Amino acid sequence: MNGSHVVAVVTPHEVTPGLMDALQVTILVLVALGATAVVLTRVPARQAIVLSVYGLLLAILFLAFQAPDVTLSELTVGAVALPILLLLALAKIRSREK
Amino acid sequence: MTPGQRRWIFLAGMAGLAAFYLWGLAGLPGFGNYPGPYGDILNRIAVGQTRATGVVSAINFEYRGFDTVGEEFILFVAATGVATVLRHLRGEREGAASDEAVGRDLPPTSEAVKMVALLLTGPAVVMGWYLAAHAQTSPSGGFQGGVVLATAFILVYLAGQYLTFRRVSPVDVTDAVEALGAGGFAAVGIAAVAMGLPYLTNFLPLGTTPGAVTSSGTIVLISLFVGVEVAAAFVLIVVELLDQTLLLREESR
Amino acid sequence: MQIFPFVVVVWILAVGLYGIVTSRHLVHLIVCLIVVQSSTYVLLLAVGYKTGAVAPYFFDVPLHTPAVDPVVQALALTDVVVEAAVSALLLAFAIQAHKRFGTLDPQELAQLKG
């Protein structure tokens, strides 16, 4: 899993500029929709899952912005660690509600 | 304000703020036209100066290393804050007998989950360490490595090996390790001061081959310290969040 | 394409703030705060992007290949750590508030204050 392979996948030498543009626009639209979905999901436990998907979308966007480093940390933090923390916190809260 | 009033007042204000913000953003050179010079200069000189092929890591751990010192302590202080808030909570709860039944009905972890989690532990440790040790070459570094390393510990928990978990990460030791990770980074910087150099100067030999594992002097060292700090901080936070459940599960066995 | 990413940035900020203002649950509110912060990552990476440039890694591409700005990426990394730290701390506060008052609705909490 050497990160530089990840880079190679999207180096512009292999992707034509027009395709890159279209890719970025698509992901940007998805990210905007994802953010809206996260906010509008009012049930916290479900929201944690939507947040995880949003983190994934952001990670893809950052890859398209040529930022593999940030992609990796967004994946580990935004898509995995934060949703886990949220679910743990919710579990703790719910255990008390019973 | 009632929620309804608040919503409309907010929407009016936000419309103004958004227009104002966009007016400013329209003055940027436009997407895809980063004007430089900061990033371009670093892209040009970083590899030669630091022997690191990953410029982002070179910035995080060298050119703007002092930001990272602050960032590590943000994590340190947040983990400490979580620990104080939640430990205090636990102290209060110990007296409350009525709460004790809470964790009993937690479903036991299924065997399959235990199996998968255990199988993943090894790779997670290896990968976390790898990421932390390769800051200078690839898109990785102490931060990402630390989080992955922390997940290894969490996997142990998922496997239901609570006693192992206790042994692997007694909270007291995690505290100390976290402090050492954050302090170690700051201390690497101080070592330069002791030699009469500016703080955080890269005083170790850089090696000759850009991108080799032992290249880039203090970058690797700092990255490892960051990895330790981040892993410990995350484990600490998760343990504090889990602890109540864990104690109860242990009792119900 | 010149301004579109920045429109998305403003949208994410506005949506996140809307969520905070209308939130009736502290955990939901904290997640909206995460959304607000995510607008800063997108902004940072968008201002440092160069069309047709590679990622700032010179492991397998020759030096002097045009690369995107590495500085904003370093800043975004710092930002991600800050996000994780602040969210964890806020969640701990929320748990404690719930323990004390049995509710996570900001309005009910304020009423309890008196």
Next chain:
Amino acid sequence: MDQLPVLAVVVPLLAAAAISALSKLLRGRRRLLDGAAIATSAAVTVILLVLLSRTAQGDVVYWFAGFRPSHGIAIGIDFAAGSLSTGLAALAALLVTAAMIFSWRYFEQVATYFHAIMLVFLAGMAGFCLTGDIFDLFVWFELMGVAAYALTAYRPEERGPLQGALNFAITNSIGAYLSLSGIAVIYGRTGALNMAQIGQDIGRHRPDGPEGLVVVAFLLIIAGLLIKSAIVPFHFWLADAHAVAPTPVCVLFSGVMVELGLYGVARVYWSMFGQALGHRPVITSAFVTLGLLTAVVGALFCFRERHLKRLLAFSTISHAGMFLTGFALLTPLGLAGAALYVAGHALVKASLFLCVGIVLHRLGSVNETALHGQGRRLRVTGVVFTLAALGLSDLPPFATFLGKGWIEDSASARGLTWVIVVVFVGASVLIGGAVLRVAGGVFYGLGDPPGEAPEMAREASEETSETGQGRNRTPRSMIVPAAVLVVAAIGLVFVPHLGPAVEAGAVRFEDQAAYNATVLSGVRVAHPVAIAPAQSTGITVADVATGAGSTLGGLVLAFLALYWRRLPGLRRGFEPGRGLARPIDRFQSGVVNDYVTWIVIGLACLGGALAFSIR
């Protein structure tokens, strides 16, 4: 090579890590670690004072890892320690030391974490003051913030409301993200993060005025700082946070943290945006308006309050407005006055909070009504509190009167003398009236207990002691710091050459060209150019008169408040300040959603005003 700037930040960080690592090992010897923490903070104070003595000839610039700028382009992070920034950092270190000495006996079962977090907080404040890099500023700002959130919620025996900490953390985090957005915007335009370099880049002459982008970046960056400095309408979190935070922590929140936010505004303006925005009159009018509004609102709420910690918090808001006014005049004397006022205010306000801490320690309450006459036993505390209260109402020779006097003198340069003098004196009379009323009522049992606002009584009675109940005497470690701080507030005025030195520091702070040359080319500019003609820093009759007048007004007001019901010929049912109860409930609702709404509204209005008048 001068290593002092970096030591001021790294020493407390290392000490915090060491204390945290050793805390389990030395569990039985808690005092050892407490002592080490106090020693560290005292050492940082000394380091910063030595550094301060070296800044008279220009900023001490420090480049991390030795990456000096070449051809005016910075590739590393710098610290640029000027007189005002170092002085403020030294003040922060002094207050941290005092607060930690105070808490020696204050917390019964304090874990060492308290000291570790306090030291990190100190490091964050020092880094924030000294840095010359805008993103680094954000990092220390966040560190300061996170440490402050953790300290607010730190309260072993707390039973009171916790949402003060949540409101504080949420509003300030939003502010920090707005600041970061502003930093990204200006970076996208200039490709630089060093403040001097950015200032030079955007400051190049443009015939049609500054770009919209510059105005937007300026407002976004200062948004977080204005929220931190509790300027109306971004101030709501402050009183809530003060009501929850342990008293020694309140000392730091009121004494320096709020002021650091304003320092940040001044720093960002004078090293980045000043030239580009061209020091237009609209800047002065916009920020003077905000400042005076804040001064009035804070003072009114302060007078109405019965909860002692919230009362002092509202007085801080009012003072923050006055400091902002001093900065907004854009004159050397105005800034110098604000700086001296900050120092004097920090000393007396810290002393007041420490006295309230003693009251809470001994009497177990912070409710003015419940405490009426209860403080008679605390004779020394009563004297210190009264002295500090007089200092807060700007009685000469406390440093506060001189700082305020300079701002008022300087207002003539902008033709605002009357407005500013009237508002300043009015605010000081209200604040002085409130604290002197407390002094007379609580410590000397004068007059009648103030009328009870029921909702406040409930809240204040929930406030239980942070320490064990029923103490019979005040420990010396509590009263000595309070007394020393009050004496220091008087002593400050008698420091030789104080006026010229502070004004010289302000002139240097406001000379953007000299700052650029010092940071980017390493040139020491011996004679910085004043932005406006320097004015006299002597003590004028007017300074003494307004200061003494404020105190006199405060005394009269306090007397009226205490003896209101015994005065003949007045409407019995009427209580002064009762009319404020509804607006307080309406605005200070404690609902974080409201606070965020106000932030958005405030920013939209400020943005609109700047956009339409500058472009």
